[in-house]
Amino acid sequence: MTQQVRVRFAPSPTGLLHIGGARTAIYNWAFARRAGGVFVLRIDDTDPERSTPENTEQILRSMRWLGLDWDEGPEVDGAYGPYFQMKRAAHYAEALESLKASGHTYPCFCTQEELEAKRAAARSGESSGGYDGTCRRLGSDVARERIDAGESCVWRLAVPQDRGEIVVDDVVRGETVFPAMSVDDFVLVRSDGTPTYNFATVVDDAAMAITHVIRGDDHLSNTPKQVLVFEALDAAVPQFAHLSMILGPDGKKLSKRHGATSVEAFHDEGILPEALLNYLALLGWSLDGETTIISAETLQENFALERISKNPAIFDVEKLEWMNGVYIREMSPEQLVERMVPWLAEAGLGTRETLGARRAWLEELAPLVSERVKRMTEIAPAVTFLFGDAVEIDPVAADKALAAEGAPGVLEAATAALDGVTAWTAEGIEAALRSLPEALGMKPKPVFQAVRVAVTGSLVSPPLFESLALLDRTVALRRLRAAAELARSR
Numbered sequence: 001m002t003q004q005v006r007v008r009f010a011p012s013p014t015g016l017l018h019i020g021g022a023r024t025a026i027y028n029w030a031f032a033r034r035a036g037g038v039f040v041l042r043i044d045d046t047d048p049e050r051s052t053p054e055n056t057e058q059i060l061r062s063m064r065w066l067g068l069d070w071d072e073g074p075e076v077d078g079a080y081g082p083y084f085q086m087k088r089a090a091h092y093a094e095a096l097e098s099l100k101a102s103g104h105t106y107p108c109f110c111t112q113e114e115l116e117a118k119r120a121a122a123r124s125g126e127s128s129g130g131y132d133g134t135c136r137r138l139g140s141d142v143a144r145e146r147i148d149a150g151e152s153c154v155w156r157l158a159v160p161q162d163r164g165e166i167v168v169d170d171v172v173r174g175e176t177v178f179p180a181m182s183v184d185d186f187v188l189v190r191s192d193g194t195p196t197y198n199f200a201t202v203v204d205d206a207a208m209a210i211t212h213v214i215r216g217d218d219h220l221s222n223t224p225k226q227v228l229v230f231e232a233l234d235a236a237v238p239q240f241a242h243l244s245m246i247l248g249p250d251g252k253k254l255s256k257r258h259g260a261t262s263v264e265a266f267h268d269e270g271i272l273p274e275a276l277l278n279y280l281a282l283l284g285w286s287l288d289g290e291t292t293i294i295s296a297e298t299l300q301e302n303f304a305l306e307r308i309s310k311n312p313a314i315f316d317v318e319k320l321e322w323m324n325g326v327y328i329r330e331m332s333p334e335q336l337v338e339r340m341v342p343w344l345a346e347a348g349l350g351t352r353e354t355l356g357a358r359r360a361w362l363e364e365l366a367p368l369v370s371e372r373v374k375r376m377t378e379i380a381p382a383v384t385f386l387f388g389d390a391v392e393i394d395p396v397a398a399d400k401a402l403a404a405e406g407a408p409g410v411l412e413a414a415t416a417a418l419d420g421v422t423a424w425t426a427e428g429i430e431a432a433l434r435s436l437p438e439a440l441g442m443k444p445k446p447v448f449q450a451v452r453v454a455v456t457g458s459l460v461s462p463p464l465f466e467s468l469a470l471l472d473r474t475v476a477l478r479r480l481r482a483a484a485e486l487a488r489s490r
C-alpha cells in the first residue's frame, strides 16, 4: 500500500498572507487534492511578539477567499492536532526527552559573550565558524551537576561526527548537496524552554506524518539541519520541494516597493479570487507550457510537482490584470451581477437590497461593462452615470464637446428625436439618432460626442445607445436639456 500523501502549509502569523505564501499554499493544496491526500494548515505562531490572532484570522480569510480548503487545521481540527505551535509545547518537550535518551542532544552552557567571542575568532580565521563543541565535550555528570545547580542552558543537536555530506533529492531542484561542514551543533531548544524553528518544524512534520514539504527556497539552508533532526528522531525524512522566489519586474525579490503584495490588497483592488489563484498557480508551474486559463478544478486534477520551474518567477501585474479581465468577460450577466453588487454598494450606488431589487436592469448593464474593465473596482466608476438623475460633466469633456460650434443645436435636435422614440430600446434609440448628423449637415463624430457627454458626462463611456436605453427617458431628456443650456452659455 502506498503511503497517503500529507502536506502542510505552515504560515507564521506575523503579517498578512502575501502572494509568495499564497502560491506555496496553492501548490500544497493542489498537490494534496491531485493525490487524494490531506492538506494540513498549521499555524507557526512561535514568535510571541509578532504573532497575533488578527494575523491568523486574516490568513484564514485570505485562504478561504482563494478557495483553498484545508482538511486539518484551525477550525476543522483533525487527528494530529493541535494545529497551533504554541499549543504543542508538550510535543517538543517529549521529543527533546527522547533525543536526550538517545544521546542526540546535549546541554550547552556557553554564554552569549562566549559565543560572540568564538564567532569573532572565527571571523579572524582562527576556527571554522559555527559552534565549536565546547559543551559537547563536557562529561554527562558535569553537565547534570550544572543543570541541577540551576545554571541556564540551551539544548543543541549532537550532529553525528561521521555524518558526511547531506544530500537532499529535491523534487524541484534535483539533487542538492550540503557539505557536512555547513551544519554545526545548532540549538534545538532555547534556555527558556522554547523550541527553535528548525526543531519545532521537524517535530511537527514528523508527528503530523507529513510526506512532502513544499515551501519557498528561502528555507533551503534550513533543510540540512532539518534532515539531521528527522534522523535524530528516527523519523522518515519527507520529500522536499523548494520553490524559487517570486521576483518583481526589476528582478529583485518581490516587496512592497513593487505595489500590492498581500492577498487582501489584491482583493481590495478588484482582483477576483479565481484569477489570482490561476495567476499564482502559473507563477512557476505550468500545465502544458501554453494554457493560461486554468480553473481550480483543472489545477486539482493536473497539478504535478515535476512541472514546477527551477527558475525564479517574475510577478507581472499586467498579466494578472489581463487574466482578471478574461474572468470578468467570461461570466454570464447573472454571475457578474452577483459579483459586482458588493462593489457597487461599496461605491455608494445603492445598498445590497436596493441593488438586488434591480437585478434585471443590472443584468442588462453587465455586458456593457464586462468588455471594458480589468478590475472589479473599475465597474462602479464606469456605470455611475446610469444611477441618479443628473450627471456630473467632466470639465475637459465639456470643453471639448459642449463648447464646440453647433453643440446647442445638436442637443436640441437629439432631445426632440428621443422624445419621439416609440420603443425605448437600444435599437429604437439608434434609429432615432442615426439620421441626426445628416439632418444637421454635420459629421457624425461631433454630434455623437455632444450627446455622449450630455448623457454620460464623459468622452469615454459604454456604448451610447445601450446606455441610453438603460436610463429612464425622462432622465435622458433632462440631461440633454441641461447640457444644451450649458452649451448655450459657453
Ligand code: GLU
Residues within 6 Å of the ligand: 010, 011, 012, 044, 201, 214, 215, 219
Ligand atoms: N513558518 C515557516 C514560514 O512561514 C514555515 C516554513 C516551512 O514551511 O517549513 O516560513
